[in-house]
Amino acid sequence: MSWLRSLLLCALLAITPTAWAVNPDEMLADPALEQRARDISTELRCLVCQNESIDDSDADLAKDIRVLVRERLTAGDTDDQVRQFLVDRYGEFVLLRPRVEGHTLLLWFAAPGLLVIGLIVLVIMARRRRKPVAVDELSAEEQRALDSLDGPQA
Incomplete structure (x- = not known):
């Protein structure tokens, strides 16, 4: 019976959604805008952790960049404008998938x-x-x- 309980626990852990580092106070009221912010955040590298997206990182700098992304989206920037703003500010290293350029x-x-x-x-x-x-x-x-x-x- 113990193995069945262990198997059930493993199955529950496997289907639980991953925890996001985004705090509730960072979230936008508009669900569509919040989804855009999440999509952009998953493509941006945490400059402290370096192998995580800012969406998954708990670092203070990652939080600041998440807030900045949401501010830019609220101001009316497109997704590409937000990405370009961050590349101009932090360099291309901020992109988890660098652009294919020369x-x-x-x-x-x-x-x-x-x-x-x-x-x-x-x-x-x-x-x-x-x-x-x-x-x-x-x-x-x-x-x-x-x-x-x-x-x-x-």
Whole structure:
């Protein structure tokens, strides 16, 4: 019965919605505007945590940026204007998914490029390993020398 209780607890934990770091005092009254703010917040990096979005972070700077996003949306900015404002203020590092532009091409294509090069090298090495090594026939002199090493044949 204990395993059933544990299984039920795990199932309940798996289906619970994730906790958001957004405090109720930050939320906007307009649900559509709040949803836009949440969508933008999930795309912005917490500059303190660096591997979390500001929507998930409890850091004070993340809270300040969330409030700033909501202020800009309330002022009538579009989503792109809000993102651009934050990029101008904090740099492109604030974006969790950097834009594909000339200066970010290496960032976007280096890892896939290295993966393809690695796969090509592996295929070449595997093909070389499969090829049998060509063995030339022994000359008559080499055969006699080999036979003399074997010793007497019984």
